Amino acid sequence: MTPQEWIAHDPDPVTAAELAALDPAELAARFARPLTFGTAGLRGPVRGGPDAMNLAVVLRVSWALARVLTDQHLGGSTVVVGRDARHGSAQFAAAAAEVFAALGFSVITWEHPVPTPIVAFAVRCTGAAAGVQITASHNPAADNGYKVYLDGGLQIIAPTDREIEAAIAGAPPADEIQRRPVQPSDDALVDAYVAHAATLRRTTRGKPRVALTAMHGVGGELAVRTLHAAGFDDVHTVASQFTPDPDFPTVSFPNPEEPGAADALLELAAQVDADVAVALDPDADRCAVGIPAADGWRMLSGDETGWLLGDYILSTLSPEQSAASVVASSVVSSQLLASIAADYGARYVATLTGFKWLARADAELPGHRLVYAYEEAIGHCVDPEAVRDKDGISAAVLICDLVTHLAAQGESIPSTLDRLARKHGVHTTAAVSRRVADPGEVAAMMTRLRTAPPAELAGFPVHAAEQADAVFLTGGDRQTSVRVVVRPSGTEPKVKCYTEVGQVVGTDLADARRRAAAVQETLLQAVRNW
Structure with missing residues (x-):
């Protein structure tokens, strides 16, 4: 869908006008990377375009989720929809519920905001086919998100997340997606x-x-x-x-x-x-x-x-x-x-x-x-x-x-x-995060660590390994162990470095803690320079 087609079919006049006022370069950037399912669902700023949270995106994601459920022979099942109190949450939750209802699903939803665990509990308790919580959890105030539960109240994993994303790509224009009003549930x-x-x-x-x-x-x-x-x-x-x-x-x-x-x-x-x-x-x-x-x-x-x-x-x-x-x-x-x-x-x-x-x-x-x-x-x-x-x-x-x-x-x-x-043993942990403006910076840093990991950390020779999207660096001796795990954030534009020091305790716990803290600070200084 071209930016012009998106704008023409945006059911929210506010975000449609916002997109129409952008210069060509920024408009192209909004359409370069549509939201994808990360560690805890979709998250992005509340604004117009497929790379953000807005009414058009919520309608198309809900249609896509309904399509995936139907393909799994779960059409007509129950879907739970909840929301937090962030900007846009009430509108987004109502829209999601209305899409599921129009496509024949039985919907449990509430007039008021609910904590995310309520949705996870409700899906598991009722045997619902799916649950949706509109939330960006602890993200900045400008953000919102779309979290999906299946399989007894568990968050989605591959290949379901990719199946939903593929269905989004084939979803109708947002203003053509049917909606039906939903009667809110009680608080049982x-x-x-x-x-x-x-x-x-x-x-x-x-x-x-x-x-x-x-x-x-x-x-x-x-x-x-x-x-x-x-x-x-x-x-x-x-x-x-x-x-x-x-x-x-x-x-x-x-x-x-x-x-x-x-x-x-x-x-x-x-x-x-x-x-x-x-x-x-x-x-x-x-x-x-x-x-x-x-x-x-x-x-x-x-x-x-x-x-x-x-x-x-x-x-x-x-x-x-x-x-x-x-x-x-x-x-x-x-x-x-x-x-x-x-x-x-x-x-x-x-x-x-x-x-x-x-x-x-x-x-x-x-x-x-x-x-x-x-x-x-x-x-x-x-x-x-x-x-x-x-x-x-x-x-x-x-x-x-x-x-x-x-x-x-x-x-x-x-x-x-x-x-x-x-x-x-004493265990000390600390994390360092590096925020970036361009996702390319995240990829470049991870590539550097994979191809040329540091030879030592805090004076200990390092063994490097990979698992999924993370790089693991470990070392130590009989008294002390050091560990650094580096991975891109799944919810925010940053790289996270997690450090841990283990220290054997002899007769003096306070001394063991001091030694661990000193090694930890050396680790953190090294990580900050990556």
């Missing part, structure tokens, strides 16, 4: 999610004081409601960030991992003398944790939270249950979970980056079931039987439960991290 599935998530609590006594922020997203009200249902009713929220706001006015970047993003949360936690702090990202599928430490409050890394939750979940299982259990983390996450799993006799699986892979970690292990999966980017799947994706709200329930459990034993999160380090 939302209520069922809350009731189920509340049952994840293992302890029966104790009520930690919780500080929580929704980061201007859609998870605040439901998170508080779920925590209350689980018996955690001493919850204090960051008022300035509680109500959904697509402009994210109090943070420069709506990602709890970003420096400064959790400042308001930690200030509240200190003010109310909380026991734990929880930050959800804007669509509530990710959860960051803050804890009181000797020198004030600090945020845990995604890896630290992953170690804690993995250890806690496995500790609640019998030896027989552990032997049939699987825990997983992504290849860019810390390797410590593997040691924790081995200690309990459970299976550990390292998957490619993204929960579309993590959620399938037990797929080729008959007789085993996934009990926990995480990625370093604060994504945690603590209830795979109900939600086969990362879920910040259920993770918050389990974090509060862990804090309660530890307090009853006279322990804390810092002391538990110390225990894990003494048993499995």
Whole structure:
């Protein structure tokens, strides 16, 4: 379809006018690279053209998804459609629902925004053929996205993603795609999610004081409601960030991992003398944790939270249950979970980056079931039987439960991290990202690392290897291990470098941590110069 044909058939007069006003060079650029399915679906800026999120793109993608489902003999099945509160989300979700309805599918949707885990839960709970969530998760305010679930609430993988993209190429002009109004559903599935998530609590006594922020997203009200249902009713929220706001006015970047993003949360936690702090990202599928430490409050890394939750979940299982259990983390996450799993006799699986892979970690292990999966980017799947994706709200329930459990034993999160380090060695992790303006820069950097990898890192000879789109650099000796994984981001225009240092602990844990930190800084300095 030529740019002129696209403009003539754009059903949104705003984006049609925007495209018509562009100079030829910029117009050509908009049509050079249509959106494709990345790590977590389609994502792009809200504007006109096939390389962005707009009404025309949503209509054609929905038509294409419906065509693929029909080709798989799933025509007339149920499709779940949800949305966050970003710019364009309400319009895009309504349009998607109307396309599915017009093509004969039964549609479950809601008048109001819902966290992404609700859609994953609803698809799995109802046996729906597919689910669509309109969201860009923690991306900048200008972005939106289209996330697709199939197969019991799992994110799509190849070849389905490529099949949908091929169908998009053959989709009718956007204004010719039929639509039929859809009656919104009630909140029965939302209520069922809350009731189920509340049952994840293992302890029966104790009520930690919780500080929580929704980061201007859609998870605040439901998170508080779920925590209350689980018996955690001493919850204090960051008022300035509680109500959904697509402009994210109090943070420069709506990602709890970003420096400064959790400042308001930690200030509240200190003010109310909380026991734990929880930050959800804007669509509530990710959860960051803050804890009181000797020198004030600090945020845990995604890896630290992953170690804690993995250890806690496995500790609640019998030896027989552990032997049939699987825990997983992504290849860019810390390797410590593997040691924790081995200690309990459970299976550990390292998957490619993204929960579309993590959620399938037990797929080729008959007789085993996934009990926990995480990625370093604060994504945690603590209830795979109900939600086969990362879920910040259920993770918050389990974090509060862990804090309660530890307090009853006279322990804390810092002391538990110390225990894990003494048993499995000190592990430090850190990441460096390089944003680029041109995707060609990403390809050039990855090519350099594949063809001429560094010979040493932090003084250790390096072994280089490749897996999928990532380059792995590893080295070390009997006391220290170093690891760097470099890969292009699947959701943003940048290259990510993930570093990890492992250090054997002798009699002095503090000294082991100092030595690991020194090696880590040397690694980071080298990575920044690539």
